[in-house]
Structures are given as C-alpha cells and as structure tokens.
Amino acid sequence: MHWLKFEVKLLLSSVVTRMTLLLVITCALFAIKFGENALQQQQQAQAQSQSKFEQTLTQYQKQAPLPTAGHLGYYLFGATQWQLSPWSALFIGQSQTAYADMPVRALALQGQIYTQEMLNPNQQKAGRLDLGFVFIYLMPLLLGALAVTTLSDERQANRWRILNSLVKAGTGLIWRRLILCGLLVLGLSYSLLVLAVLWLNLNLNEIFWWLICALALYISFWSLVIALIICLGKNSVFNTFSFVSVWLTITILLPASIQLYLNHQYQDHPALAATLEQRMIMNNGWDAPPQKAFQQFIQLYPQYQNFELPEASGSWPWYYAQQHLSDVQVNHQWQQYLQQSESRFETLKALSWLSPSLQLQLNVNHLAGSDGESYLHYLKSIDNYHQEIREYLYQHLYTDNKMNQHSLPQFPRYHSQQVQSVNWSGLLKLVVLILVLLIFFDWQRKKLPEY
C-alpha cells in the first residue's frame, strides 16, 4: 500500500489540483445549504397556504348567515402542494421555478392553471447551483484536471522512458493512476453525498443506492473518455484541450442544441390559445339566454336536470355552469398542452442518449420528483382537485341542499401525491455507453506508443 500513499501524495502535490478540489468542495457545501434553504422555504410557503385555507374555512363556519355555495366557489381558494421529495434539495430540477403551491377555485380551470411563480429571471439565467450540478458538471472537470495529462506529463518530463523500462508494462502504471484518480473523485462524490444525507436527514433508501451506482457509472464514463484521449498519445496541451472540448460539447453545446431543436419542433402554444378562447366563450355566454348554457350543462351532469334555473341573468347556478362549459369547450387545447408537454419530455429523453450528463440530470431530477413530468403530474392532480371542488359545490348549487354547518367543513382538501419511482433501467443507457467506450479503449490502447 506504500505505492498508493505515494500516488495520492503525487496527485495532490500540485497547487492547481488542491485549489480545484477546494473549489469543488466549497461549491458542494454552498449547493447543499442553498438546496436546504430553498426546500424549507417552499415547504413553509405550502404549509402557510394550507393553513390560510383552513383558517378562511373556519371563519366561514362562524359567519352568520353561512356563505352560499356560489359565494364560496368564488372567494375560497383551495390550497394545493407539489409534493417534493427531500431529495429535491439536492437535485432541484424545476422545484424552485415552478408554482409549487398554486391556489385553485371553482371558476374555469383554464383561467388559473397557467399561472407562474414570481421569480428572479436573472437568477434563473445564471443557472442554479445544486449538488446535482457539482456531481454532473464539476466532478468530470476535476477528474480531467487530475488525470488527462497523466501520460503526457511523464513523457514531456522524459520520465516515461525510464518508467517503462523499470516496470514490466509501463502503460499499466498509467491506467492504475487513472483508476486511482477516478476512485478519488468517486470517493469525494460519495463523501459529499453522505454528508448531504446526514445534513438533510435523508433516508438511506433505494434512491441513495441508485445514486451510488449512477455516480460510479458516470465517473467510469468520464474515466474512459480520459483513457481514450490518453491513448491518442499526444502532448499535455492537446489532451487538456480535447478534454475541455468534449466536456463543453457534452455538458453545454449538446443540451443547448437540443433545447433549440425542441423549441423549433414545439412552436404551438396551446396554453395561450386555450386561455384566449376560454375567455371568449365565458363572455359570449353572458349574452346568450341562461337556459342555453344550463341545457348543455345538464347533459354533462344529468343528475341536476330537475333543477330550476333562476330567470335573472348572472345567477350563481348559471355562472358556474357557464364557467364549466368554457373549460369543456377548450378541453382539447388543455389535452393538447398536456400531450405536447409529455411528447416534449419523451423526445428530450430520447435525445439524452447524445449526452450522458443530460441523461444523469434527467434521471436524478426524476428521482427527486422535481422534473417536468412530476410537475405535469401535479398540474393533472390540480385538475382533479378542481373537479372535486366543483362537484362538491354543485351538490349545493343545483339542489335544495343549502350550505350548512355540517357540509361546509366537508369542502374538499387537496391530497398531494408524490410521484417518485426509482428507475434502474435509466442507468442502462450509461452502461451501454460505457461498454461502447470500453470496446474503443481496448482497441485504442494497443496503439499507444511505447515512448
């Protein structure tokens, strides 16, 4: 084990290496702290929304006379929460930018569902710092800084010839050194992961073990990239440039190009179209006879066909029927919005073959339940909750059962559902890429010049 001590000492002898290590660790500590704060703030905000909702409902119960169903549907907003996993503190995905506690009321959903959170766009443009960023973007660079000039430095210092003659297979020494660098970076990643787990009191569940495997595969991928560059047998400058170019392409240029492609492919804005149309339908309804809307409404809710609609225009029963009809008539656009978003995610997933960094980023966000798909799931759950609120109110709007002390507390509550699944098959792509690189490596290493 003496050689190991010596090799580690050699690796850490450079000031630049020590500075880089310090920088990566500092970034990781900041990332964990920022993630923890952001998640706590978000959970507090969600709890406040929920308690505000309960408080308003309690106030209504004390009110005399009790509010009518129409009044309740207009003024009472149900609280919803995008249930984020504690892991989203480490892999933020869309969790800090999406509207995670959207209030919803019984009016048309299409006028509410596209509301966005208030954000600082400058901060978003800068790109947020999370532990995922440190693992996915910084660790490969650290590995590159440690290992990419392993052979070329020896050759440039004229030590390679001596080394090669002293050791039976000189190249073995180089690969051993590369493996050591890989293990060092992997060890650092694992230490940071364990630190984050302890810091945030995360469970050592399947997600943890998935991350352990994913990080090992990811570092192996980058180690193989470095190995292939070393195999080219060029000088340190060439190696450094090649590595930085590969890193730049995989982490910046490819994802940005995919974004350009997706924007080009999905240029329709069904959300905007739905909002514009829904508003027109709702307003045209005011000019039509109230019975017309109600007739259409009872086709959807035949259980209320015996209800006698007040003749005066603008009554609550007509109003909610018209609101719902405006939603129904733009439903195709809402479905198109959902399908388009899903299709966009699918295309993105398919294209992530091109960049392992993007693959891992998508996978960890999915794991933390902070990805676009999870948010879409949250939007769908708001849709369901909105339906529950509407149908709860309909029981009082279109029947003789007026709101009473017993029925008011029955106002529906949002039940958050956490979408979280550990997708082991997501690692397959990385395994395939590694196998391909291994074949290349095996073929290239034989070409490595002796001197």
Add this chain to the structure above:
Amino acid sequence: MKQIRAIFIHEWQQKRRSDLLTLLFITMQILLFIALLTAWGQFTHTLNQQQSAQTIVEQQWQQQPERHPHRVAHFGHFTFRPPSSLSFFDNGVNHFVGNAIYIEAHKQNSANFANIQDSDVLLRFSELSVANILLLCWPLLLIALAYNSMVTERETGTLRQLLSMNIPLTRLLIGKGLAYFVVSILFIFPTFICTFGLIAFSGLGFNVDTLLRIFTLFVLYLAYCSFWIGLILVISSVVKYSSQALNILIAIWFLLTIISPRLLADIAGESYPQLSRNAFNQQIKQAINQVGDSHNPDDPHFNDFKTKVLAQYGVNHIEELPVNYKALVIQEGERISSEIYTRLYQQQVEQLRKQQSMIASWYWINPYLLVRDISMALSATDVWHFYDFEQQTEAHRFARISQLNKIHAEHIEREHDSSSKADSTHWQDFERFEYQVPSLSFSLAPFKQVWFMPLLCFVLIGGVLFSKILRRRIYALA
C-alpha cells in the same frame, strides 16, 4: 512600429499554420451562424405570433356588442410583449419570463406563458445564442490560440534571443496582443455584419437607436476580447511551462464564466429574498383591506369618499348625483388597488435591484458578468426591460379600466345599473396597447454607476502587463 508589425506578422503566420486551430475557428463560426439564423427564425415567428395575438384581442375587444361597462372590465384584455429587434442576438432572460399579461378589473396579473418547460435541465449554461458563444466559447478559443504565445518563446529560447536583440518587451507584448485582437475582430465581425444585415433588410425595427445598439455591442465585445487577450498574455508571461499556463487559464475561465455567476446569483438571492406569488398576492389583499371595504356601509374610507363626492357635486344624496355613484366607488377601489400594487411591486423590484447591485460589485474583477449584463441591456432583453413591460401594462390596465368606469358613471343609470348596457360604439374609442420599446439611455441606466469598472479592469491588466515586476519576472525566467 516596424518591430511591432514584424512581431504581429510572425504571430499571425504561426497561428495560421495550425490546422487544429483553423478547424476550431471555422467550427465556431459555423456554430455562430447556426445560432444566429435559428434565433432569427424564432424571433420572426414569435414577433408574428405576438402581433397577430395582439390584433386578435384588439378585434375581440372592438367587436363586443352593447354591454355593461363593468362586464367589459371583467372581460378584460391581453397585452403582449413583442421581442426586441436584437433579441435574436442575445435572448437575455426571455426564456424565463412570460410575454402575455391578462388585464382585468380589480386585479393585476403577471406575465404568463414563459417558455421554461425544460430550461432548468437544458439551459444550465444558458441557451445557444450568439451572445453566449461570444461570452463563453470565444474566450476558450482565444486561450487555445494564445496561451503559449509568450511561454513558448521562453521554452524554445527565442525570448532570450529577442531580448538580447534589444527588442523592448512592451513591443513584443503589443505585437502579439494585436495579432489576437485582429483575430477577434475577424471572428466577431461577420456576426455583426449579419446581425446588421438581417435587421436592415427585413425592415424590422431598423432605426438609429438599433444601429447605435449594434455598434455599442460590437465595441463591447471587442473590449471583452481585449480583456481576455491581456489576461492570457499576463499568464503566459509569468509561468514557466505552457501546460501550466493552459491549466491556469482554463481554471480562470471556469471560475469567471461558470462558477461565479451562479454562485453570486444564489448568494444574492439568499441575501435579498423575493416574495413568492402567494405571499405577494396576500400582501396586496391585506393592504387593500386595510384601506377600506366598499361593500361595508360603515367603512370610514368609503364614507369619507362619499362625503367628498357629494361636496364636489354640491348635492346631499347620491341619488341627486349627475353620475352613477356605483361607478365612482368602483373607480376609487381601482385607484386604491393600483396604487398598492404599484408600491408593493416596486418593493419587489427594489429587492431585485439590491441583488443585482451585489452582483455588480464584482464587475471589476469579473468582466464576464458586466459584459453579459450590458449585452442583455443593449439587446433590450434584460430583466429591467421585462419589468418595464409589466409596468407599462399596469399603466395601460388602469387607464383602460378607468375609461370603462367613466362610461359606467356617465352612461349607466344607478337605478337600473344591473340591467343597463352601454352602446357598442364606446369600445371603438379605446387605444390599442403598443409596447413602447425603451430608449438606449433607459437600457444603459443601470450601468451609470459602474461604467468605470471595465476601465479599472483594463488599467489593472495593462498595469500588470507593462509593469516593471512583470518585466523583471520575464527577464528572470528567460
């Protein structure tokens, strides 16, 4: 001068011989053109989409039949923010902000429909725009071109020869620096020519203001290139080996362009937090409730208001008023909510201003941040231009709703308020929303206090580059 020219030509020819660098240069140029043309396509698409959407909503407004004005106020309207004419050069924060606002009575909505679906995953380093290639990738290519420019002279022993021939070090540095400056001009000039050509020949927003913005952007990016050239020459002069120069320069590039922008933005965000949408809406609601409730017959504010109105018209009862009192109350409510919204909105903007000042305090040491921000400002795509759109929208909303309330007051009788309607000709008298693109002075206003920072940076690098300490170090190493 002759010596500088000779050094310049020598450096130029040396770089031209490298096939790898030529290939990288050409690849980067192709990338620039792809980014430029794709962004142009998106810009024209968005512009057409926004303009046609604005026309549709204006038509929808004007085609309304006779209606009660308050119903029209709830029918509402939309304002759209057309992309600025230089947004295809630098898209700034456009991906992260909405560009349509629904305006209605009693309520201020924010811009929605931002294109941020998967930006958090794909745009961790921002999008592939011309500005980003120039800001991020070109410095890296400059490093590739010039990192060894001084250190190789030393490694090969030519530096010692040059110095022994009495060639001043200053001229050597100027000659080499000039070569890379000309390469930078060659790199960025075609992009600017294309940018100019696209705007000029498409006829979209071409005017003196745009011309000035393009010219200032060109000067800005040349200054940015000069910073990197100076920095590369300093590092290349003070280190012993070329690989050492390369490692240090890549580390600096990484620190300046990748790490520090996000770290600073997050620290600033933590130091001056912004309210969430729910908290902001709650704050508005509470502030409005504190002023008064128009539905409460005993409300002190609205009782005072009533007294004032009666005194103004010289009558004793609201029934005697020549206008509809109900509409006056609605307008008073509108005035209160608009004032409160504007005040609280400004508080939020102030928080962001503090965040930005915190970041700006690092401009002098990290010109990437400064150039990034000025580039967005000149392209009218920074956050202040977006807030300007939201503020113009609120002004338009208030004017539009006030005009409706005036129709309500003057043309709808209080006694038959709910069953009355105003004539449809009224809807033709409303002004169309036209987003007024801010002037160049507005765009550059946030940089009034920091304009000297790049100068400071240049003085610093220039000072180091031509200092005695550096000269001594070079002589010592040679």
